[in-house]
Amino acid sequence: MNFSQLLKNYGRYDLLTSYRLGSVKGLIILLLLIFIVPSSAWSKEAIPVAEDPEIEKRMLALTMDLRCLVCQNESIADSRADFSNDIRREIRTQIKANKSDQEIIQFLVDRYGDFVLYNPPMKPTTILLWFGPVALFVVGLGSLVVYLRRRREQIEEVSLSETELKKAEALLNDNKGKNV
Amino acid sequence: MTRYLIPLFAFIVLAAFLLVGLTLNPRQVPSPLIDKPAPVFQLNHLHEPDKVMTSEDNLGKVWLLNVWASWCVACRDEHPLLVQLANSGIVPIYGLNYKDENTTAMQWLKRYGDPYTISVVDPNGRVGIDYGVYGVPETYVIDKKGIIRHKQIGPVTVDSLQKTIIPLIIELQRQA
Secondary structure, eight states: OOHHHHHHHHTOHHHHHTTOOOSHHHHHHHHHHHHHHHHHHSOOOOOOOOSOHHHHHHHHHHHHTBBOSSSTTSBTTTOOSHHHHHHHHHHHHHHHTTOOHHHHHHHHHHHHOGGGBSSOOOOGGGHHHHHHHHHHHHHHHHHHHHHHHHHHHHTOOOOOOHHHHHHHHHHHHHHHHHHO | OHHHHHHHHHHHHHHHHHHHHHHSOTTOOOOTTTTSBOOOOEEEBSSSTTOEEEGGGGTTSOEEEEEEOTTOHHHHHHHHHHHHHHHHTSSOEEEEEESOOHHHHHHHHHHHOOOEEEEEEETTSHHHHHTTOOSSOEEEEEOTTSBEEEEEESOOOHHHIIIIIHHHHHHHHHOO
């Protein structure tokens, strides 16, 4: 296998030919670059978990119900965003400072607004949020009932006239003999 | 006739709501700090690290607090505007250098221009949390009494400066 094939197989031909390799030394340097640089340069050290599992447990319970403002569909507990890291660190220090859960939540709401809460409080501005779905359901149910009632009136049974009854009877009698 | 008008009307209402929804930016979370006192900070200067600035130093004047970082790409977009605004002398701009390296931050200012009267350093973003910063850049308009009057989320634009920020500054400067 020659040089360019090797590179092609590695799938990074375009990028690496720009190194203009001409010697075995070059190849060694190239391979070192391929195998060593990515692993050291692109991986971050894992952030150590707090020493105290109790603090960690409380912090997790709190952050489960908090929204990460950067990645809005994730909770702060789940998010890997820098923002969430900072908030988690802040919550840890506040827990260590003996703040209650409520104080910590209030601290965050004061700074980021109710939007950080996945469980929004009942307020004049959130009434629509809380009761909107119920109101929609009631309106829907109401109009369904009205519609069904009206329809029943429209297709009320019409009684048959004398001649029609006789005709039906005749048809039924006619069929009896044939089917048995 | 109403049989056909009611669904049509309902559709128009729904469409109107959805249309308005399209123009809203879900990333712009309204700050609860508007019309509240600006959180007090005491931070070291970027250029003279042994000097300390507190937010209370600015009581009595209208000022802008611009949260920036050399790693922030959008900051580069708004930067020429900030330099222009600073040169115009309308309002002093103070920089909050957010989670940055001092040396790269100073290089960045050398390269793109320095609009800041003073830049202070918030290395771990703790003051940022107090101000409800969740993305960079963000800009706060703070009045003479130290009250936050406006928060610009994301880069300032010609439009936001002309329509909102500068008229607000001029109005606030007129107040006692």
